[in-house]
Amino acid sequence: MKKIDVVTLGCSKNLVDSESLIKQFEAGGFSVAHDSPSPKGDIAIINTCGFIGDAKEESIETILNFVEAKKRGKVKKLFVMGCLSERYSQQLKEELPEVDAIYGKFDWKQIVEDLGQTYRADLINERSLTTPGHYAYFKISEGCNRSCSYCAIPLITGKHRSKPMEQLIQEAEGLAAQGVKELQVIAQDLSFYGLDIYKQMRLAELVHQVADVDGIDWVRLHYAYPAGFPYNLLKVMNEHPNVCNYLDIALQHVSDHMLQIMRRNVSKAETYKLIERMRKDVPGIHLRTTMITGHPGETEQDFKEMLAFVKEMRFERLGVFPYSHEEDTHAYRNYKDDVPQELKQERADAIMEAQEQISREINEAKVGNTMKVIIDRKEDDYYVGRTEFDSPEVDPEVLIPIEGNKAEVGTFYKVKITGAESYDLFGELSKD
CATH class of the missing domain: 3.40.50.12160 (Methylthiotransferase, N-terminal domain)
Structure with missing residues (x-):
């Protein structure tokens, strides 16, 4: 063989x-x-x-x-x-x-x-999973129709192409039959789902149908876009307890000057309104976002606006990328890479320093609470799991001592949170 x-x-x-x-x-x-x-x-x-x-x-x-x-x-x-x-x-x-x-x-x-x-x-609907058997990534579309200045992805993947809804439902049912309990819904741009096939955005309907698949306990959404966000999705998140109160939405910047240069098609005021609406319509939602530091044209004032925004919005999850000057992108063709690499990194470090404190405070507020946790693996002296607010590999994990606790990988448990660090929680299996 x-x-x-x-x-x-x-x-x-x-x-x-x-x-x-x-x-x-x-x-x-x-x-x-x-x-x-x-x-x-x-x-x-x-x-x-x-x-x-x-x-x-x-x-x-x-x-x-x-x-x-x-x-x-x-x-x-x-x-x-x-x-x-x-x-x-x-x-x-x-x-x-x-x-x-x-x-x-x-x-x-x-x-x-x-x-x-x-x-x-x-x-076409089958895969050999490389993830732990209880969760799988669930790609609903390919490509992207956006024209962000810095991004090479549309050059690589082409225009947005949605998978037909019936094919995705069959795929979800097949994964559930294999024992998958958690779907990590992914796309370069979730928001555009269905527009090419059905001439209208149908993400909310797709999530509604996927959430109804027997055996799927958690549905988690990754990579929405702020401009033209489908607000009917928030209603679906509230209606389905198995749709996690979690959304990954890359904002990238907040100053109007930079949002225009970056071709994001959204304003600072609209960004604030979007976040306010999400948190109002889905109480307890955990938002993951990313920022870019050092895009051509970014001034010290632009950066200070972004830093103040991060501190004010207190995102539950946040990452930062220093700008990369990618060939054939709009920024590459039209702007000089004028922010020194050292300054890009210095700004990124300042954002993450602020975020570390925010993350610690958010995690500390969970101490004493009992939360639903799925166990991903055993590692050293701990069972390692996640709450509904945590995506694999990028978000905080819950560490449960093996000694004094008995758990199985791929199973949900009620876990009492006993301690917190900036990017991890500690807990023990609830006796209730």
Whole structure:
């Protein structure tokens, strides 16, 4: 039996692609390992990321490491796919002749057929999960119609394309039948769901139907867009107790000067109103957002506005990216990268310093409360779980001592919160 190593870099959307591809390989009789610490197969396939500079560097370093493994005879064939190769296919072919084949982000059928297998269209709704069996990422669309100045994703993935609703419901039902209890709904832009197929945004209806699938205990929403936000989604979140009071919505900046330069199609006043409405309509909602520091044209006053905004809004979850000057984007073509890298990082550090204190205070307010927690894994002396307010890998976790507590991975428990740090909670299984 031939063996394949698949390595996934970048975001959870890439992970879904890898899982779909692994299913195709397994259906063709291959044995597949995912993200193995060292390659053990005949063939290695690297699913790359090409979003920003750091991600591109990681992808190149990973490819070079596998080139060395191939030279040492540990890998017979090396294939590269994904966002980086979609964007820089010709350059990679010229600079990395040791790579046997380079594919774009959506060339799954070609990869399968080049390995001597028949692409199975009947497996369109099936994946081999690489996540713990109790949760799965659930990609509802591909691409993006926005024109943000800094973003290369539309150059890589193209225009927004929604998956048909009936296909998504079938996929959710299939995942639930496998034992998945939690769906991490993902897209580059959730807000646009359905517009291309149904000529209207139908995210709220989709979430309503997914929440009604038997066996799905939590539905969590990632990557909404502030401009044109579908407010009917908030009603659905209130109506369904299994739709988590959690929303990932990337705001990126708040000063009107920068929002205009960044082509965000939203104003500072509209941003404030949006957050106020979310917190009013969904009491207790936890908002995750991201900010960008050092975009071309960002002044000290712009940064101070953003820092004041972060302190005032007290986001439950927040991340920061120093601006990356990406080729062929609007900002790259029209602006000089005029904020020094050191200053970008200094500003990002200041945002995160403020956020760390906010996160600590928000977490400390939960001490003494009993919360529903799902256990993700055992690690050292702890069971590690999450509340409905926490997405895997990026948000706080709940650490429960193994000693004195008995729990099973993939199971929900009531947990009394006994302690808090900036980015983690501590608890014990409730006796009630």
